Amino acid sequence: MTNPLIPGLAIVAVDVVVWRARLPANDLARLFIRLALFFLFSWVLFSSGLSPFTQAPYLDVVELHWLGQVLEIIWWLMGARLLTLSLDTLLLPRAWRKQRLFSDVFGAVVFLAAAVAALGFVLELPVRGLVATSGALAIVLGLAIQSTLSDVFAGIVINTTEPYAIGDWVTIDDVEGKVVEMNWRATHLLTGQGNTLIVPNAVAAKAKITNNSRPGDVHGLSLVLEIEPEARPKTVLDALGRALTGCNVILATPAPYARMKRTTANSVQYEVVAFVSDMNQKLAVSSELFDLCYRHLASADVALRALGVPAPAVTSRDEKEALLKRVSLFDSLSGEEVTRLAKCLSRHEYQENHQILAPDTVPDSLSIVHSGVLSVSIAESESSREIARIGPGEAFGEAGLLAGLSMRVSIATLTPSVLFQLSKDDMTSFLKDHPEVAKQMCQLLAYRQDKLGRLVTPMPAAQKKGHTLFQWLLETVWNRHSLNDESENK
Structure with missing residues (x-):
């Protein structure tokens, strides 16, 4: 080939189009196309006597000579780039390709070598003097960018290990x-x-x-609680253990645990450790677990107070009233109303694995958990599936007590538990004086029916016509507890 400049420039133009337009989209296919173009480019140069290892010919025609020089320099740079891409695509692990460190550093070294080779072979510059000068310059630059170089070498260590x-x-x-x-x-x-x-x-x-992502299926979370030193450690650890049992989102293996971490001048630090399967669950589970710890400690009469402040004087209090004040259902009641309702509560103690509520039964009382953990399960084909766990301050049974709806769930104790129950007769007497509580219970029941409608008997279709769920429940409660007269007076 007498004049390789035109086909050489055409091949370079095609390579630039393939590179910039990313054609084809597959990286491996695009690499092989560019390699084929490079080999074709090399054949065009060498077959016409235009060698990248010597100066370009056409010394008598300055324009052709410099175009030949440019093609030879492009050959070196194109070879350096394709060598870097080949290492990146074919040899490096996928993780290293994502991190880009090795490819960037290796590419910089290869391009520097290609530039020196182009200066030495194509332009025939005194490379030895350039290398010696660049060595001195490198020492000066190295001293000036010590921190940057330390980052580079540290990055190599991090990517290797x-x-x-x-x-x-x-x-x-x-x-x-x-x-x-x-x-x-x-x-x-x-x-x-x-x-x-x-x-x-x-x-x-x-x-x-x-x-925190290794191993990939286990992620730990830890809560540190500072408890008043007057509290007995066994009482605190038992309460924290029940809090861990009450959280059904954490993993059973590795087993969660609670321990006393250390003592300070004002408190004793306890640590609660649990594990989840998804890193995205940590924040939500940590908040839920802290709430459970708070409630179970409160049920064990362990107060959370500002540390460094003297403990408040111990005053006698009724545990029933304290429990009712923790139930959101009765937030609107005054102190006298809470005292009256507390007198109607009856205490019941249950051992572990005792069934409190059987499926498809109508609860005849409202149950409030004072201490312990209960499991709520629903039957599915031939087995049952746990859907929730309830603990201190939570109530259940309002569907049967208020509206006579049967529950499709089974509720059983997971730990020894204490429940306080309010019978239908006592509830009817109380609601006659406080119909606003009935409305609040209906709102709670309507919310649960809307979110977990399949857990209780569905609302009869005949009652749905022209009524919202809340309206139907409110009418049902008014009729079931004979509150019609009171509603009119209210």
């Missing part, structure tokens, strides 16, 4: 976040507040790193 990867939830220097990018300088974390935190690789390499 792989303490974390993109997508992992990690804690670096007490900062937790999701790894969204790893490059030659830093690791980028997406924190729980939605902010991006940039941790230099040199800092990450020296820090204590906790990878």
Whole structure:
């Protein structure tokens, strides 16, 4: 081939189009096309005597000579780029390709070598002097960018040892976040507040790193509670153990546990540790578990108070009244009304695995959990499935007591439990004086029927016409408890 400039430039143009337009979309197919173009480009150059290892010919025609020089330099740069892409696509693991560190560093070295080779072979510049000068310059630059170089080498160590990867939830220097990018300088974390935190690789390499995503199916969470030193440790640990039992979202294996962590001048620290299968559950489960700990400690008469402040004077109080004040159903009652209703409560103690409510039965009383954990299950084909667990301060049975609806669930104790129950006659007498409580109970029942309608007997279709669920329930309660006269007076 006498003049390779035109086909050479055409091949380079096609390669640029393939590179910039990303045609085809598949990375591997695009790489092979570019490799084929490079080999064709090399054949065109070498077959016409235009070698990248010597100066270009056409010394008598300056324009052709410089175009040949440009093609030879492009050959070196194109070869360096394809060598980098081949290593990145064919040899590096997928995790390393995502992190880009090795490919970036290797690409920089290859391009530097290609540039030096092009200067030496194509332009015939004194490379030895250039290398010596660049060595001195490199020492000066190295001293000036020590921190950047330390980040680069630390990044190489991190990518080699792989303490974390993109997508992992990690804690670096007490900062937790999701790894969204790893490059030659830093690791980028997406924190729980939605902010991006940039941790230099040199800092990450020296820090204590906790990878919360390994193993992938177990993620721990920990709560530290400071309890007044007057509380007996066994009482506190038993209450915390019941709180762990009451959370059915945590894993049974590894087993959750509660322990006394340490003592201080003002309190005793207790730690509650549990495990979940999904990292995204940690925040919600931590909040739920803290609420359970609070309620079970309150049922055990362990007060949570501001530390460093003297404990309040012990005053006698009725446990029934204290329980009613923790039930949201009776928030609107005054102190005298709570005292009157508390006198109607009867105490019942149950051992572990005792069935409180059988499926398809109509509860004749309202039950309020004082202590312990109960399991709510629903029958499915030949087995049953647990759908919830209830603990101190929660009530059940209002569907049967108020509207005569049967429950499709089974409720049994998981731990020794204490319940206080309010019978239908006592409830009727109380509702006649406080019909606003009946409305609140109907609202609660309507909400549960709307969310968990299949757990109780559906509302009769004949009653649905022209009525909302709340209206039908309210009419049913008024009739069932003979509140018609009182409603008119109200």
